[in-house]
């Protein structure tokens with residue numbers, strides 16, 4: 001079979017903190033696991049891995065992160081589901097690419113169920129759960145993590161989805177909010193597409 005597109009129109013979209021509010025769900029799970037857990041207000045997080053306040057117990061953090069059902073109950077980010085559908089409707093090949101939490105026994109199933117419930121059943125097989133996002137081919141990856149590394153030189157250009165803990169990053173182009181997708185995503189696919 002020949003190539004279906006004359007150029008790569010694949011847009012890869014991260015899940016946690018990009019289309020689903022992971023940190024809200026994690027906070028609930030942390031307090032359930034340890035009522036004294038020192039939560040970090042989201043606006044005060046200084047980095048991606050800043051998940052506990054002074055004196056936090058790493059075992060409580062692990063218990064929260066590994067809570068069954070955590071990933072099933074996340075709230076969708078405003079506008080995200082609509083934009084996924086809109087991008088697909090414009091002929092882009094949209095795939096959701098997300099890293100699992102290995103110790104969470106329901107994480108993988110929860111992520112597929114979340115996509116089915118919030119975006120639609122046809123999006124389940126558009127969901128790639130992978131530790132190494134560099135092996136997934138695409139034109140653009142929209143992701144909140146400041147630095148994404150793996151075993152390959154990525155084919156995609158990273159578009160940083162703005163969250164409080166990545167505001168200090170200046171080296172990566174960013175998308176501030178979903179409604180900006182046309183101005184930010186399309187020029188990275190091909191300038192003439194915009």
Ligand SMILES: Cc1cn([C@H]2C[C@H](O)[C@@H](COP(=O)(O)O)O2)c(=O)[nH]c1=O
Pocket residue numbers: 014015016017022023048049097098099100101102145
């Ligand atoms: C936002 C965030 C996520 N994680 C954990 C939770 C998930 O298992 C993965 C998701 O990673 P991805 O880069 O969004 O695919 O990582 C975390 O540990 N800390 C965070 O701030």
Ligand SMILES: [Mg+2]
Pocket residue numbers: 014015016017018143144145
């Ligand atoms: Mg993320």
